[in-house]
Every structure is written in C-alpha cells, then in structure tokens.
Amino acid sequence: MQICRSFDQVLTDLTSIVKLDSGAIRKLYGLSGKQATTLRDFFEEDHIFIAYGNEKSTADDFLVVSEEHKRLYTRSGNRGNLALGNRSLPARNESLREDRSGSVIPDEMARRLPLDLEGRFEIKRLLGDGNTALVYEVLDREQMERRALKIIAKENVVGKQELIDCELSVMSRVEHPFIVKMYDYWMFDGSYYMSLELITGGDLFEHLYKVRKLNERQSARLIRCLADSLCYLHDNGILHRDIKPENLLLYPYNETEFELKLADFGLACELPAGEL
Known part of the structure; x- marks a missing residue:
C-alpha cells in the first residue's frame, strides 16, 4: 500500500x-x-x-x-449523502491557472507584445485565460482608452485557422449595442491580436456564482439583451454557436441592474443568404 x-x-x-x-x-x-x-x-x-x-x-x-x-x-460501497439538485456551482471555467505545465498558452508574465504594438498598448492586467487565448486589460495610448486585448498564440493557431478567420470576419462585420465591439486586429509571427471593447462588470457565470439567482426584472432585462443580439446576428446570417454564461459580459444599466454584451465569437460561422 x-x-x-x-x-x-x-x-x-x-x-x-x-x-x-x-x-x-x-x-x-x-x-x-x-x-x-x-x-x-x-x-x-x-x-x-x-x-x-x-x-x-x-x-x-x-x-x-x-x-x-x-x-x-x-x-x-458508500451510500453517503449526495444532495441531488442542491450543490454549489464549480469554480469558474477560465479561472487563472497557477500550474501551466502542459498548457500550450505561454506564461502571461513572460509574454511581450510585438514591437509594433508595444508602443501602443500598455498591459494592465490579465482578465481571462481560456483554452486557446489570453485576454488582457490594456491602455490604448493612441485613443487614451482602456480596452481588452485578446491574444491567440501561434501555438494555438494550428488546426484552428478557419475558425480564427471566421471569428475575425464576423467581428469585423458586427456592430450592435449588445455585442462586444472589435476595433482592430493584427497578426505578427503567427499570433493574432484583437483590440476589443472592455466590459468591466465580469460575466454572468461569475455573477450567478455570487448571487445564486436573479429577480424577474433583472432576468427579463438580460434575456432581452441576449435576444436582441441573437436576432441581429441571425438576420445577418451569423451563428454564434457558443452561448453560455461565461460569454455574456455584464455592465451597469443603473445602480441596481445590469445589461449584457455577447462575447467570444471563436466558434461563430457565417451562412449563405437564405440558409438561416
């Protein structure tokens, strides 16, 4: 033993x-x-x-x-108490990993922006760590605005080029109040960099983890935001294909309520006219 x-x-x-x-x-x-x-x-x-x-x-x-x-x-052989339907949520899916061994995403502390972007963006902090991308809060020195910078490392481009091309195509087309806006994008040495609208209220997964439930008024407001964004996408022949709480970013509507913006078009696709 x-x-x-x-x-x-x-x-x-x-x-x-x-x-x-x-x-x-x-x-x-x-x-x-x-x-x-x-x-x-x-x-x-x-x-x-x-x-x-x-x-x-x-x-x-x-x-x-x-x-x-x-x-x-x-x-x-153990018939312990398993409280079905009354268990806590797991920790957030994209929570920052302390141990990066085995990850194909380079350590965020070792990452340097390309020279063409280093003068424009000042990295403030890491916002998200997904399976294929890192998202930072940055200061855009040209616009003097805080933005989000999504980085898809070249190690993660292999086998995903078509999805990345589609994401960039979709994000370049869409403009809607309830969809995160992409301002610009670049490709350097096989890695992709996307300048995005910064949403500071966290995502719906995090919010539900804290509050456990939403009242009817707040739920209706968020559903309307999501429905409006999906209606816009479908009218333009776009499928998001990854709707989940982690991709619904919250921002204050007033002192007590939130609205949301749809984010992460990494699995989105465009359909020919009339097929949706």
Missing part, C-alpha cells in the same frame, strides 16, 4: 491510472462542486471525484440522475 505524502503526488498517481485524453490531471472536483486542493478534501463530504485536465468544467458535469446515483454508490 502506497502512502501519499502530498496532493501533487495524488494527481501524479491518478494521471498514470486514469490516462485522460487531454494529458495530466490538473483539477479534481467532488460531486458537491467543491474543488479538492488538499489531502484533507478526500476525507470530507465528497466520496466521488471528477478529474479534469485542461478541459473546462461546467455545472452540468455535477448533475447526477437517480440511476447514476445508485450505480455510483453501489460500486463504491
């Missing part, structure tokens, strides 16, 4: 056994939605854990129907 002396050793041992398609195991979540970060977490309320590599976790991963519940606890 092997004694585990550290949480990292557990991840290493599980990696050799589970063999995820995405490589090494980076995160473990219990079915309660709580992330395991220490050895102690294995001896608390959760008895069954879900392993992730660089994949995104979603709330649906933690929903277990009654038949699955029976099979899981029959196999494990």
